[in-house]
Amino acid sequence: MLLLKFKDQVIHIRRNMKKNRLRLFMTVLATAMGCAFLIVLASIGFGFQKSAEDEIAKQMVLTQANIMGKQVNGKEQEIGPEDLKEMESIDGVKAVVHRLPVSGELSMEGRKSIEVQPYLTDLKEEQKSDLQLEAGRLPKAENEVLAGYHLAGTLLTAEERKQFEKNMNGEDVALPKGFSESLIGKTVSLNVQGKGKQETESQDFKIVGIVKKPSLEYARDTTLLISEAYKEKLEGITGSKYSHYDPLRAYAVSIDKVENISNALKEKGYLVDSVSERIKGMSVFFNALKIGLIFVGAVAVLIASIGIFNTMTMAVSERTQEIGIMKAVGAQPAVIKRLFLLESAWIGVIGSVIGILVSYLISIAANTVIPMILSSTAGGGRFDMTFSYIPPSLVAISAAISIGVAILSGLRPAAKATRISVLSALRREA
Secondary structure, three states: EOOHHHHHHHHHHHHHOOOOOHHHHHHHHHHHHHHHHHHHHHHHHHHHHHHHHHHHHHHHOOOOOEEEEEOOEEEOOOHHHHHHHHHHHOOOOOEEEEEEEEEHHHEEOOOOEEOOEEEEEEEHHHHOOOOOEEEEOOOOOOEEHHHHHHHHOHHHHHHHHHHHHHHOOOOOOOOOOOOOOOOOEEEEEEEOOOOOOOEEEEEEOOOEEOOOOOOOOOOOOOOOEEEEEHHHHHHHHHHOOOOOOOOOOEEEEEEHHHHHHHHHHHHHHEEEHHHHHHHHHHHHHHHHHHHHHHHHHHHHHHHHHHHHHHHHHHHHHOOOOHHHHHHOEEEOHHHHHHHHHHHHHHHHHHHHHHHHHHHHHHHHHHHHHHHHHHHHOOOOOOOOOOOOOOHHHHHHHHHHHHHHHHHHHHHHHHHHHHOOOHHHHHHHHH
């Protein structure tokens, strides 16, 4: 009985594969093209999903969960201080930022803001939520406040307000820049409507910090964050009750706690929107898209398998005498079958490696060239989008499909080799 070690089998396979290098090259090329097509096509789905997830991550802090309201027995219920304590008690919650919007007009040194949103907030909770500042520091005294990054640009003089109105009316007038110096250390006045609806009262605040610029280019932050210690005082001036929290956000100690916090809040009747919720909602669509693209790409691999089948069939025909001699000296059919299957698998492995390398090059080129083309056609606009993304899981799936199809393509030729008669093989040699 002829026994071949695995090392000897590999040497035997390599020697046979070198006999017809052109045919081998064309077969490997077809396999590589099929594998590359599968990866590149599926990477489009992965790229779109990554772009969508990155966009969501820009709009929301990863550890943030937005609470839009509460429902009890199908009826909406206003969120109060007791609910805030309930949220804070949930495992993994680091901070609950609750802001109360206030109506008012902001003025400073003869300038008035055309766009400001004052909020009453717990500045300690803001600090625990890792609120980042562009400049300055966090408030220490009650009359100290934080200003949004774009608030200075909304403080206009009387002349600038006229210029702004002309621009809004469609006249060819540039938008005013507003206050161009730093707001830190400046005293601003918040004018709120009194109970009489005709008189206004002002409250003076000192700006000590500027909130960090929003990550989204189109987002504008014109907020004024005031200590909630002023709540009763402002309610006394306006005659209104400030009780509707908007926005209301819970922050987790880490990303892996967000989903558990969202589920806990839902169980208590809160309406929650978080990064994990949005991504979960998109995953169904993108998973279907990726499966469809992988299926279409797998067709190219199946087409390439025809070349492997032909190559292995020709190899069996050309090595009939060799197979007969191996059988004559005691080689078992299983050994002969294994040799041909290893050869077809080796073709699949080489083709997969080349296809993976080529697909990465195509992916890099696509993410570099396509945004440049779109930017030039759109008149210089920026396209911050991933058109092709190749995760390790896609590489593993594609390689498994390519190598698996290659082995299946070699099954029939390998089985044919085991059925070759020793006598007919030796007679053919003679």
